[in-house]
Amino acid sequence: MNKIAALPMYNVSPALAADWHALLADVLRRVEPSADIIEPDDLHTFWRRPDLLLSQTCGYPYVLGLNEYVQLIATPEFDASGCDGANYSSVIVTRSNAPFDSIEACRGARAAFNSVDSNSGYNALRHTVAPYARDGRFFNDTLETGSHLGSLRAVAENRADVAAIDCVTMAFAREAYPELTGRLREIRYTCSSPGLPLIASKQVSPEQADALRAALDEALNAQPERARRLKLKGFSHLTAEHYDSIRQMENEARVANYARLA
Template sequence: MSKFVAALPMYDWPEARGEVDARWARLRDAFRQGGIEAPETIVRSNGDLLPVPGGILDKAGKLIAPDPATLPAYELDFHQLWLSPALLFGQTCWGPMELGLAEHVQVVAQPSYDAFEGGKGEFYSSALVMLADGKASVPAPADGRAVIPLDLMRGRRFTFNNPDSMSGLIALTRDLVGLGESLDIFGSRSESGGHRSSIIAIAEGRADIAAIDCASWALAQRFEPAAKGVKVVGWTARRKGLPYITARTTPEKTIAVMRDAIAAVESGASEQSLVQRVG
């Protein structure tokens, strides 16, 4: 059994898990060729995480998370995963990173979003989606600037995936501030729990608008029937996409090996995630 854990949770939709597993297998084998004891499979629940008796401590010895063994085994607490001292390889969002996670982890690399409308290199944007009305969706701007339809948004019911999401909430908030507006432009705000849930809420008439990151929007168009009932009415500005991370205690030599392995694997794959080197 490996002393490390790995996960790719951010786009791990049930319908795409075979693709995610195959992607990890390529990375795992490349890491092992570089001498890293990479785990055989990725984790998808708290029960898959390694126990930490007494809880997870920061570098000053302060308790920052409970022992994973004390949490519901069949759920997955993202923050618990990210803070695990056994985390060899994972992926997070810059929202949590800006809100304090960055001091507890190290960034390994940035994936590319070139394969998605609204993405370019390591940068991504969010599609602003509303109920379809028979008119065409708004294409993503080539220059990556925000396209914010204030008149369509005013007084509407806004739903977002979670409060620390860059793509679902923070990015739009910042773009609105840049236009002299705020989230108060909306008639109401609610938390859906996930991008997919936001799309379903709009299609079912329980919300009017949401910001969905371009990769999740692509997944929705493939796998979520409710996506056929909504359309894109605008875009947030491009921002740095979801980083690959590792535990704060991972040696720099190991990180360097992982960076080389990721670059080699992803640059040779005819898929959506060529990697921008970090460092």
């Protein structure tokens, strides 16, 4: 049975999806040419497959149990506002003409988020809001949109007032959808945490994991213009302990009696 791979997390536009696909294909050619690139319907099931050779996940699912099934291969370093090495943050946005100019001013507003298992869209926003919550509440309403682009559109279309957006996604969206992002403005950035890691099944051998890391560097350097479009500067090799800060963000919100975005 062939191994499988996919890079599903930053396909913000069709052009970016094509570049991520090409980068992945270059990596697989160097490591295991018979591997299949697929488009997974259920990411949580896909990430847990024992034949997973390479993919990318969010750090929040990783610390919530996915780490039992996968090993860390690398964490991308992006050239985007809000990134620092392998760390990233979320930018909290509102409409350009909205009255919100601080987190405190957002009390009673409507928040959009991509999914409850997102570090950038949910965990980071909850952590930022927690010190200002009262009796476990801060927002008047919340809306789950299914994606960061969906959250941006919800705010721009006045179906929500604020959203926290992965700063890398935001950088891509500014270039791909300037009419959409031009209707929004930034309130502030959240605290930073390790970026979205590239992962492989724990069934992948240490030798093949090292080969994947080498192939990622080679594929990046082989196409500098593609790397520029993907805003990729390089890759870090982080440990599981680095991602403990994401769990700590969750814990700090719970201690503040703000266990869920509300």
